[in-house]
Amino acid sequence: MGTNGTNGNVVYQFEYEQRIRSAFIGAGGHSYRNIYPAFQYAPxxxxxxxxxxxxxxxxxARMFGAGRAYTDHREMLERERPTAVFVVTSYDPDGHLQAVDLALDCLAAGAHVWMEKPTATSSEEVARLQEAARDAGKVVVTGMKTMFAPAMTRVKELVSAPEFGGPSSISVRYPLSMPAFERRGSLVEMNWFLDCIFHPAAVLLHLMGPLDRISHEWEERTGASVTVMRFESGAIGTLHLTAGESPSSPSSRVEVIGDNANIVVENGNSVTYYRPTPPRAxxxxxxxxxxxxxxxxxxxxxxxxxxxxxxxxxYLGYVDEIGYFCDCVTNGTSPELGSLDQAxxxxxxxxxxxxxxxxxxxxVKV
Ligand SMILES: NC(=O)c1ccc[n+]([C@@H]2O[C@H](COP(=O)([O-])OP(=O)(O)OC[C@H]3O[C@@H](n4cnc5c(N)ncnc54)[C@H](O)[C@@H]3O)[C@@H](O)[C@H]2O)c1
Known part of the structure; x- marks a missing residue:
């Protein structure tokens, strides 16, 4: 996948002949650990x-090789005229996501945008981003890392092959607590749920396509939940949000079933493909x-x-999600993965x- 897809040989940043003139908004914890370091392998x-x-x-700026530092993003956009901007910010005290307005400013300044999940706090905000991206003729990609993890890329290839028979059902497990129904009106109360639901939701969307309808049950002590879902394709699934599990437990498990075939991904990186095989008497x-x-x-x-x-x-997909965005910018292609439609x-x-x-x-659609 991509300029630097992990399916091929990885290219180091300094080996690229053409690199994308870029700026970054946000110098926080996650970007330090996972996003700036991934630039070592991107143009x-x-x-x-x-x-x-x-x-x-x-x-x-000093650590990651940028020439200049700013405290005002508008001044940076004006002076630097970046082709692309990476936005990794956080929430305001009222639960509002800072990245939406920042991304709108970047698009208005004529820059492509890569942003961390969550893309927005509502579908209405995503629609505003879609309109702004269309008007500017620029791309916006959200770092939906679970779609880009090399293991998931392989699973997507396998479930798309004719021998798998098409995905018919799926179960996904991920540890996440959901607030009580009466508290879900508050964005502040829902911040963490919004922050994390992108991870399992991106897997469901990537492998199964859009959802049609859902019903969930909720557990009071831990906020754990089990959701039964039906996809537009007619396939079915469950999402088990395992709040209450031990911190020592592997967090994620995905099992996708086709027709006479299934695939299990344990702990993100252990993949077993049970291939179609003749029945046993x-x-x-x-x-x-x-x-x-x-x-x-x-x-x-x-x-x-x-x-x-x-x-x-x-292995968590950061290098590939950034490589994919760079490909879209370099080749002028519209993103299918991490796209605003998916967000x-x-x-x-x-x-x-x-x-x-x-x-x-x-x-799910209203
Ligand atoms: N994909 C993943 O695996 C993953 C993991 C952790 C966090 N994240 C996401 O990364 C984002 C950041 O999380 P974090 O824990 O690093 O947050 P953080 O609070 O450590 O960093 C955010 C930074 O943004 C800066 N900022 C806010 N508004 C700004 C503005 N207008 N201009 C310039 N800078 C501004 C803040 O000063 C802060 O330094 C969140 O969206 C979170 O969901 C993703």
């Missing part, structure tokens, strides 16, 4: 960093070993060498949870 020419905290902006089969040519395939990471795939910025759909799911009481059904 990004980081010119400037902006943060409300000038000292941090200057420190990040009940009471007449003496060996559990299916024919070798249709036996399960299993991938497990190797952690002995100093390989790139052992870095979390690779719109995820925000509609978020709104369905705010609207529908446990035990009731609601359509």
């Amino acid at each position: 990004v020419d980081l010119r400037a960093v902006c943060d409300l905290d000038g000292e941090r902006a200057a420190t990040y 009940y009471g007449r089969t003496g060996s559990f070993l299916v024919p070798t040519e249709s036996a399960p395939l299993h991938w497990e990471p190797e952690y002995t060498y100093g390989q790139l795939y052992g870095k979390n910025i690779f 719109f759909h995820i925000l509609q799911l978020f709104e369905a949870y705010r609207r529908a009481e446990p035990g009731t059904w609601t359509t």
Whole structure:
């Protein structure tokens, strides 16, 4: 995938002949750990960093190779005229997401935008971004990392192959607490849920397509929930948000079923593909070993060498999500992954949870 897709040989930033004139808004914790470091493997020419905290902006600029630091993003846009801006900010005390207005300013200044999830706090805000992106003729990509993780990229290829028979059902598990129904009107109360629902929702959307309707049950002590879902394709699924699990437990599990085939992803990186294989006669089969040519395939990471795939910025999908955005900018293509259309759909799911009481059904589109 992409300029620097992890399916091929990885190109180092300084090896690219053409790099994208870029600026960054936000010098916080997540960007320090995972986004600026991913630029080592992307065609990004980081010119400037902006943060409300000038000292941090200057420190990040020095550390990550940008020439200038700013505390006012409008001044940075005016002076630097970046081709692309990366926005990794946070929430205002009232629960408002800072990135929406910042992204609108970047688009108005003629820059493409890469932004962290959540893209917005409502589908209406995403619609504003869609309109602004259309008017500016620029792309906006959200870092939906779970779609871009190399394991998930392979799962998508496998479920799309004719032998899988098309995804018919899915179960996804992810630890996340949902506030009580009466508290879901408050954006502040819903901040964390919004922040995290993007991770499992992006997997559901990527593998199964848009949702039609959902119904969820909710547990009072932990805020855990189980959602039953039906997709527009007719496929079905469950989302188990496992608040209350032990911090020592692997967090995610995805199982997608086709027709005579299924795939399990444990802990993000352990992938087992149970391939189509002939049925075994009940009471007449003496060996559990299916024919070798249709036996399960299993991938497990190797952690002995100093390989790139052992870095979390690779196996969690950060390098590929940024490489994908750079491809869109360089080639002038519209994003399909991490797109505003996908963000719109995820925000509609978020709104369905705010609207529908446990035990009731609601359509996701209104
Ligand atoms: N994809 C992932 O795995 C992942 C993981 C963690 C966080 N995140 C996302 O990253 C984002 C940032 O999280 P964080 O924990 O790093 O937050 P943070 O609070 O550490 O960083 C945000 C930074 O943005 C700056 N900022 C806010 N408004 C600004 C403005 N107008 N101009 C310039 N700078 C401004 C703040 O000063 C702060 O330094 C959130 O959207 C979060 O959801 C994603």
